[in-house]
Amino acid sequence: METTGTRRSSAWLLGVWGLTRVVLLLFVFKVYVFPGPDVTSDVSVIYQGWYDVLRTGTFPLDDVTWQYPPAGALAILSPALVFWLDYPSAFFVLAFTADLAVLLLLLNGGLRRGRTLRGAAVWVAGVPLLGPTVYARYDVMVTAVAVAALLAGARHPRLMGALAAFGAMLKVWPVLLLLAARSRAAWAWAAVTAGALAAVFALAMPGAFAFLTFQRDRGTEVESLGALVFHVARQYGWSGEVLLNYGSVEFLGPYVDVVSTAALVLSGLAFGWLLLWRLRARRFEAHTIAEAAFVAVLMFTTTSRVISPQYMVWLVGLAAVCLCFRESRMRLPVALVLAACLATVLEFPVWFSHVVASDGLGVTLLFLRNGLLVLATVLAARVLWRSTVIRPASVAVPAQSTRPRETSLPS
Numbered sequence: 001m002e003t004t005g006t007r008r009s010s011a012w013l014l015g016v017w018g019l020t021r022v023v024l025l026l027f028v029f030k031v032y033v034f035p036g037p038d039v040t041s042d043v044s045v046i047y048q049g050w051y052d053v054l055r056t057g058t059f060p061l062d063d064v065t066w067q068y069p070p071a072g073a074l075a076i077l078s079p080a081l082v083f084w085l086d087y088p089s090a091f092f093v094l095a096f097t098a099d100l101a102v103l104l105l106l107l108n109g110g111l112r113r114g115r116t117l118r119g120a121a122v123w124v125a126g127v128p129l130l131g132p133t134v135y136a137r138y139d140v141m142v143t144a145v146a147v148a149a150l151l152a153g154a155r156h157p158r159l160m161g162a163l164a165a166f167g168a169m170l171k172v173w174p175v176l177l178l179l180a181a182r183s184r185a186a187w188a189w190a191a192v193t194a195g196a197l198a199a200v201f202a203l204a205m206p207g208a209f210a211f212l213t214f215q216r217d218r219g220t221e222v223e224s225l226g227a228l229v230f231h232v233a234r235q236y237g238w239s240g241e242v243l244l245n246y247g248s249v250e251f252l253g254p255y256v257d258v259v260s261t262a263a264l265v266l267s268g269l270a271f272g273w274l275l276l277w278r279l280r281a282r283r284f285e286a287h288t289i290a291e292a293a294f295v296a297v298l299m300f301t302t303t304s305r306v307i308s309p310q311y312m313v314w315l316v317g318l319a320a321v322c323l324c325f326r327e328s329r330m331r332l333p334v335a336l337v338l339a340a341c342l343a344t345v346l347e348f349p350v351w352f353s354h355v356v357a358s359d360g361l362g363v364t365l366l367f368l369r370n371g372l373l374v375l376a377t378v379l380a381a382r383v384l385w386r387s388t389v390i391r392p393a394s395v396a397v398p399a400q401s402t403r404p405r406e407t408s409l410p411s
């Protein structure tokens with residue numbers, strides 16, 4: 001039964017969400033100017049350019065910055081639904097709507113037995129920490145699909161599988177939501193959904209899977225974990241340079257390919273750990289699906305060659321679902337992710353020029369943000385392992401008595 005305290009908490013969260021989101025809208029609509037480079041240019045220039053191409057029935061095959069699965073076209077085309085607004089304005093309104101949808105899902109999920117509103121509080125606080133970038137990328141829409149899938153969880157495995165597959169066709173990473181799914185129905189519906197979407201796009205629009213080549217050719221982005229090597233090396237005369245490449249600001253020059261390969265190796269090791277965990281895990285509870293997804297996305301985000309600021313939206317959404325469950329032990333990793341969000345908005349967009357210049361401030365911010373992500377990853381993986389992998393029980397050896405054994409004498 002809903003209590004007065006719960007109603008007040010829900011009302012308070014809705015109020016804070018409304019205030020903070022109005023501020024974000026004021027920034028993306030440029031009523032106020034957010035410090036740093038204009039984060040909305042991706043929508044008004046890149047997204048709108050893709051929109052014009054996609055409307056013709058083909059993918060932007062000549063644009064290497066198109067690096068998304070085929071269903072990503074739906075997010076880019078979605079502003080057509082708000083036809084009375086110009087493209088950027090319609091996109092911001094839809095991003096705002098997706099943000100609200102996540103909040104409502106978390107509030108509804110948090111009111112069930114064994115749940116809590118802490119997850120909704122994480123979402124309310126985490127999104128504004130990232131600044132207006134959240135509304136200037138379509139990642140918040142993908143996160144809404146992922147949150148819906150996780151909250152469906154074990155209660156509705158078919159729905160979870162279908163939503164996870166749809167999310168993966170939007171931006172790949174939601175496939176990790178299935179890591180801890182034990183129901184065959186979830187996997188079956190995921191396979192059917194992904195197969196159907198892939199077939200439709202492959203037949204209807206040329207170039208549906210060209211993004212795979214574009215992703216393969218990417219280098220080391222300046223905000224990634226591996227980029228710290230070159231930020232430090234620049235202080236000692238490294239001869240490389242920083243250029244806009246494949247849609248992001250990357251390091252180009254000697255040994256970049258080595259660091260990029262090392263990042264791929266780290267991602268491979270992360271996959272190996274996740275596979276080992278899946279084989280060893282024996283204790284699955286209601287929150288395990290969300291926690292496993294949180295750990296998996298943390299691992300692949302932290303080890304990636306690219307850590308764009310919008311990737312943090314994924315982590316905030318998954319962290320929020322984890323803390324929807326009262327028994328979740330992910331509080332410290334979630335707190336570290338929220339701290340990393342604050343560091344992220346400082347390094348991009350506020351002081352991004354310092355990051356590009358590899359000066360003291362820029363390098364410090366990157367060490368802080370990436371260090372928080374590494375620590376959150378390690379701690380979250382430890383929590384997941386200890387809560388699901390059962391240690392072998394030690395064999396109890398009966399104590400030997402020092403008293404002489406009593407024998408009965410024949411009468």
